[in-house]
Amino acid sequence: MKHTRSRATGRTTLAQVAALAGVSQITASRALRSIASVDPQLAARVHDAAKALEYVPNPAARALASARSQSILVLIPALSNQLFIETLEAVQGILRPRGFEVLIGNYHYCQEEEEELIRNYLSFQPRGILLTGFNRSEAATQLLAKSGVPCVYMMELRQEHGIVCVGFSQEEAGAKVADHLLSRGRRKLAFVGAQLDARVLQRRDGYQQAIATAGFAPALEIMTPEPSSVELGVDLFNRILMEHPEIDGIFFCNDDLAFGASFEALRKGVKIPAQISVVGFNDLPGASQMVPRLTSVRTPRASIGEQAASSLLRLLDGTGQDTVTVDLGFELVVRESS
Template structure:
């Protein structure tokens, strides 16, 4: 069926489309008496147009209340000012603080954060990554070094900078974090130094919070090295004050001669500390308690909580800076950044 007769009238009644009343750059350009492309340059590369052109464009923008369509701009230039941030949870303050650090630094550079929450589900992470790549994010930040196969492939091939935060290690691209195994060792050493011999590690959902289990690895290695047992109590509820109280109860039942408990984080530790006090136990004489993270709460308890301070906000800031550096084309010498940690001695051990 060869069509030899062209459509008599090409329907050139301008196939009208939804007329999104939005003010466009062309309208601004017309009002300013320049071409659209000059208007575009006046806004995005101000140094590439004459002062007079720039001024009249800016005046027109103001007058018409022009709001740039970022969608169109990003599509045309195939780069967006979006940066995806994927975290496993928002309940855990730790991630929120990292996000804060990222946000304050990125927003100052004109980037927007696209936030995703995996709920500790790696398949969900993969889905989020797909979606975010669909938004042509300039970069992706994700918590942790563990991903599922598909996600890993997608990320390594997407061509955008990838920043893996929280834990130190060989990542796909950029990495900012701390050594959790070392942190576990550090606290275990401290407890042994203090003379404790019966030490239990308490964590919650370690398969999900695998960084906590890395800390346990370090802890275990030190204890074993000192010829001690390294019992582990794993709770099924997520880290919280409540879970900490339960952890304490479980330890007291299962290991009655425990002298010290090394909790996977400060929430658990604080919950246990408060519960212990409610029960009339003396800390650290009856039982010593240690945490991880260095949340402010620990410093306001009596006794103050012994913990390990992790520079969370700083981690976010540093990650953001490194990303910005990479995105602005500069070479990034160090792909891996150790933000370190610090033993914070309290009275609870």
């Protein structure tokens, strides 16, 4: 049997897929969107037919037909950051089985770029939006508020009416690191930060507050808006060695910087932790293989993605609350470097 394509576009149509599978177009559409109510045997026939006919769904046509988009927008500040890759994978794992397509907006830690992405993507009428943190332009905030699109915020916490958020306290994590270093007898402390997004500054604030509460002098701050990297960690560590040789404990705002410092310490013969204790953040892959093994704050990256996506689905299903704060916590993983 010959299956012709649409004359207008040359694309295989949903009707042709349904005909080959021997089901209605409604059933074929539901099967291709992985709706759970479709009989598994029928769903398998539909997927086999779609594969045989090289069918590619048309999301624009689907949205026009239903007056509802099947897309979820996820806005993140950096695709180069392992932290957000793990979160995105978890988000997709929750949303795709429900038939949603994930639109990813990468705004490179730039509020203007995020605002433009929000403005452009809202024209696609997304069903929901997952956002990273709360620090964005006033115009972007107003766009979101006026759109009426359900939003869930990731990575940070805020107790506020109408806010659904999933994350952990960045301030408490910073304070935990300070308490740990002080408990190790470190008194000449430093905080090294790069990229300087709101979450980095929150960690810094928690770190400094805990030091002040303990009655000690504020930590030295080495801060740069440059993108975080292992190479930058080398440079900033060398700066501390040259300009502030008295420092005996360093909290790096993320593991990339701490990795660079650890490599440079090995090259220069600086003994960690005998001379300087080092703590990183996020407990990225490789932290436990460093020499010495790196103490770091383990963050629930995948769990944040899963819980945020699930919270958004509950909002869309009408079964979730419009004010929810989910605190997933963190863990200070103490290893040899401190």
